[in-house]
Every structure is written in structure tokens, then in C-alpha cells.
Amino acid sequence: MLVSAIPEHLQQCPRKIAAKTPPGFQPPFPAYSASFPKDTKDLVFAVIGAQYTSQANADGAAVAQLTKFTTSKAVDAEARPQFAEWASVTDNKGYYNVAHLAYWPSKTTYEKWAVDSGFQQWWEELDAGSHSNGWFLEIFFPTIDRFETVFSNNEVPEGAAHMRECVRGPIQEHVYWGSMRDRMAAAQDDELAGEKVERPATTNHTNGTNGTNGHTTSSPRRVKVGGKRNLAIIRSGQDWSDTLPEERELYLNTMHPVLIKGMNFLRDQGEEVGCHSCRFMDLIDPVTGKADKDRTFGLAFFDELGSLEGWAKQHSTHLEIFGGFLQYAKKLENNVSLRLFHEVLVLKPEQQLFEYVGCHPGTGLLAIV
Numbered sequence: 001m002l003v004s005a006i007p008e009h010l011q012q013c014p015r016k017i018a019a020k021t022p023p024g025f026q027p028p029f030p031a032y033s034a035s036f037p038k039d040t041k042d043l044v045f046a047v048i049g050a051q052y053t054s055q056a057n058a059d060g061a062a063v064a065q066l067t068k069f070t071t072s073k074a075v076d077a078e079a080r081p082q083f084a085e086w087a088s089v090t091d092n093k094g095y096y097n098v099a100h101l102a103y104w105p106s107k108t109t110y111e112k113w114a115v116d117s118g119f120q121q122w123w124e125e126l127d128a129g130s131h132s133n134g135w136f137l138e139i140f141f142p143t144i145d146r147f148e149t150v151f152s153n154n155e156v157p158e159g160a161a162h163m164r165e166c167v168r169g170p171i172q173e174h175v176y177w178g179s180m181r182d183r184m185a186a187a188q189d190d191e192l193a194g195e196k197v198e199r200p201a202t203t204n205h206t207n208g209t210n211g212t213n214g215h216t217t218s219s220p221r222r223v224k225v226g227g228k229r230n231l232a233i234i235r236s237g238q239d240w241s242d243t244l245p246e247e248r249e250l251y252l253n254t255m256h257p258v259l260i261k262g263m264n265f266l267r268d269q270g271e272e273v274g275c276h277s278c279r280f281m282d283l284i285d286p287v288t289g290k291a292d293k294d295r296t297f298g299l300a301f302f303d304e305l306g307s308l309e310g311w312a313k314q315h316s317t318h319l320e321i322f323g324g325f326l327q328y329a330k331k332l333e334n335n336v337s338l339r340l341f342h343e344v345l346v347l348k349p350e351q352q353l354f355e356y357v358g359c360h361p362g363t364g365l366l367a368i369v
Contacts, residue, residue, distance in 0.1 A: 002026075002172040005033040005183040010145055016189035020178030028326075029334050032154040032169030033183060034161035036105075042143045043160055044110040045235075045345070046081075047299070049099030051134035051359050055088075055289075058096055062133060063286050066100045072117040079104075079112040083162035087281040088291065092267055093360055097136075097279070098289070105163050107141050128221060128358035138364055139353040140233055142345040145185035150174055152340040158237055159343050177313045180344055181305060192346050194230040194304025197368045199271055222357045225365040227349030232305045236342040237297035243337040250328065251338055258324050262317035263298045273315060274307025275300055277364050301365060305346050 004011065036043070050062030063086065070081050081102035088098045104110040114120040126135060151158065154167045173182040181187045238259065240251050259280075266278035278300040282291030302308040312318045329336050354365045361367070 002170055003168055005148065005150070005168060005171040005173050006185050006188075007035055007038070007168070009038055010185040012185075012188040017187065017191065019173070019182045020176065021172060021182060022176055025172070025176060027170070027172070027175050029152075029175075029329060029336075030154075030170035031174040032151045032167050033171050034149045034151070034157070034164040035166050035168045036144060036160075036163065037165045040105065040144050042107050042141055043147060043163070044104040044107055045140045045142075045160065045233075045343070046102045046104075046110070047099050047136070047138040048102065049097055049136045049138075051136060051363060052096045052098075052132075054094065055090060055096040057132070058098060058289065060289070062135075063098060063100075063289075067286065069117045069119040069122070070100060070102055070113075074118070075113050075116040079109045079116065081113070083159070086284050086286040087297070088284050088289070089279045089281040091279070091362070093362055095360060095363075097363075098284070099136075099281070101159075103160050103163060110139075110141075123355075126222075126357050131358060134356065134358035134360070134363070136357070136359050136363055137353065137355045140345050140347060141351040141353075142347055143186075143351070146346050146348075146351070148180065148183040148185075148344050150180075150183065150342055152336065152338070156239070156339055158239075158339075158341040159235060161341075178309070180309065180312075184305075184344065184346065186346065187305075192230045192232075192305045194232065194274075194302075194307070195228055196274070196303055197228065197276070199368050222355065223359075223366060223369065225354040225356075225369055227347070227352035227354075228303065229349060230304050231347050231349075231352060232302040232308050233300070233345040233347065234302070234308060234342055235297055235299050237295065237340065239295045239339040240337075241294040242339070247332060247337055250331065255321075255324055255328055255338075258320045259296075259298075262321050265315075265317045266298070266300055266311070270300070273311040274303040275311065276303065276368050277301045305344075308344075 048066055052058045070084050082105055084100060084102040086100055090096050149161060154169060173179040240248055263278055263280035266275045270278055278298060280298050283293045283295040284291050356363055356366050
């Protein structure tokens with residue numbers, strides 16, 4: 001029996017804004033959503049990262065420093081991240097970015113961790129001039145009605161689902177245009193319109209000039225970017241670690257190249273569709289730095305949910321991804337071992353924190369400043 005992705009205590013009957021579910025719609029394959037304890041008011045998803053001019057310059061010091069904070073025994077266990085992992089990407093400027101992705105069950109527990117671990121003081125005192133690498137802090141504080149998830153698998157959790165109380169599903173709202181919005185409780189009575197931002201013709205947050213290789217030759221400053229109305233964040237992941245050889249080959253030869261093409265479009269030309277930033281990241285082993293987990297995800301910031309929906313529904317790069325997956329599933333007779341998931345957050349300005357120290361101007365939301 002199909003159920004709604006929106007828990008009963010968050011459902012509005014009737015909805016002020018009608019769902020987009022087609023009449024009599026039956027999803028062609030099952031999907032699931034994470035359900036959190038009823039008393040959950042908000043969650044925290046933090047991306048804390050270091051930026052190097054190249055992967056060769058990543059000496060492991062940043063990973064060690066951030067791990068020290070997130071695992072600090074000076075912090076009560078319930079205030080430490082309830083789930084954390086590491087990811088990396090070399091961006092289109094050639095810089096190597098390594099990030100700690102961490103989740104907390106409430107803003108209160110995050111704030112306690114930040115103080116008790118010493119992270120808050122360390123971050124505030126961070127001086128770009130005293131480090132050979134840059135740092136970035138991107139923190140999201142969604143209330144539970146502004147956060148939705150979908151998973152192709154109901155057993156292996158990803159991201160915030162490590163804090164779930166149970167799995168909801170199979171769910172009704174998926175595989176039709178508009179299902180992402182229909183899974184979000186806040187969209188029952190709010191269009192979630194964002195704000196359009198025109199990128200500056202040139203962006204320079206340094207005290208000097210760029211070298212011939214495009215890398216900054218002087219110490220950039222600290223830049224804090226203000227929150228945007230109904231900014232849409234999506235983390236969309238792929239895990240082919242448990243696929244059998246035949247499916248693995250099919251994924252790597254058909255789906256993965258198309259996915260990379262779509263992520264590169266959002267990274268390089270995302271302004272055309274309202275995407276401020278996109279990183280297509282590999283999950284890595286923090287000790288070796290190797291991307292050997294057969295797991296990736298895209299992390300993108302859109303000016304509003306409507307722009308994310310527009311790219312998904314209309315742009316050729318996503319239509320190739322979506323159509324390709326349907327063909328992929330059909331070829332495997334829907335016996336798919338590939339695990340897919342996404343988390344979508346639509347945030348008020350006060351639910352966002354973006355701060356960059358010593359990073360190049362194209363990093364994250366610096367691109368729109």
C-alpha cells in the first residue's frame with residue numbers, strides 16, 4: 001500500500017496548494033522516504049571544507065583538524081554529529097576541495113557542539129594569511145517541513161536518514177514531475193518562490209591578482225554571504241558499491257557518463273537555469289584520500305525550487321539522466337542494485353550560513369557575490 005512521504009502530523013487536509021500527483025498514478029517502482037521523530041523541529045546539515053590549489057598540496061592537516069572537532073570527547077556524545085562522512089572534488093578552476101559533511105538532529109545540538117568542541121572559536125579566529133589553503137563553511141538549518149528525502153532502497157540509510165526513526169513507504173510521490181515539491185510539507189501552503197540573483201560581470205575577493213594558471217597569488221579575505229529567500233539545496237547521491245559485475249558495467253558505461261555531463265552543465269553553465277553552484281563529489285577515505293567507495297553525489301544550490309524543477313523537467317542534460325535511468329531499470333527488469341537518494345532543503349535566509357576564508361571567487365555562493 002502506498003503512503004504519503006509527508007508524515008501524518010505534518011499533513012494539511014485539505015492542502016491549500018493542490019498536489020501534482022496524476023489521477024490514479026501508480027509508480028513504476030518503489031521509493032521510500034525517511035521519517036524522523038515526531039518531536040523533531042529542525043535538522044542541521046553542515047559542509048565544512050578545505051580548498052587547495054591542487055590535490056598534490058592536500059597534506060591531510062585539514063582533515064585531521066576537522067576530525068578532531070567532530071570527534072571531540074570534550075563534547076557530549078548526543079551533541080556530536082550523529083553522522084559524518086568525507087568527500088572531495090577538483091573544481092573547474094583546478095582547485096582540490098575536501099569536505100566534511102556532518103548532520104545533527106537539531107540546531108541546539110549543533111550549537112552546543114560548535115562551542116564545546118572549540119570549533120566556533122577556531123573558525124572565528126581563522127586567518128587566511130596564516131594558511132596555505134582556503135576554508136569554507138556552508139551550514140543549513142531546515143525546519144522539518146522544509147526538508148524532504150527519497151531513496152530507492154529502504155535498508156541502507158544515507159545522509160540525514162542515519163537519524164531517522166523509521167522508513168516511510170513505498171511512497172506515492174515519486175517519478176512524476178512535481179513529486180519533489182509534493183514530498184515537502186511546507187509546499188502544501190507555500191509556493192516557495194525564491195529570489196533571482198544576477199551574477200556580477202567579474203568577481204574578485206582577493207587583495208591581489210590571479211596568476212597565469214588562474215590560481216590566486218595573494219591572500220584572499222573572509223567573505224560571508226547573506227542568506228537568500230527560499231534557496232533550494234539538493235544533495236543527490238549514487239552508490240554502485242553492491243552492484244553485480246553486469247549491472248556495474250551497465251552503470252559505468254551508460255548512466256555515469258550522462259550524470260557527469262549533467263553535473264558539469266550545472267557547474268559551468270548553471271546560471272542559465274538558476275543554479276548558483278554545483279559540486280559533483282566522490283565519497284572518500286579520509287585517511288588515504290582515495291575515492292574508492294563507488295559512491296558519488298551532486299551538491300547544488302538553486303535560486304528556488306522552481307528552477308530545480310525546471311532544469312529537471314525541461315533541460316536536455318537532466319532528461320538524459322532521467323530517461324537513461326528508466327531504460328537502465330527496464331533493462332534490468334527493475335531488479336536494480338544501484339542505490340539512489342536525494343535530500344532537498346528549501347531554506348529561509350536565517351536558515352543558511354555561508355562563509356569562505358581564502359577561497360577562490362567561484363567557490364559555492366561566492367559565485368553570486
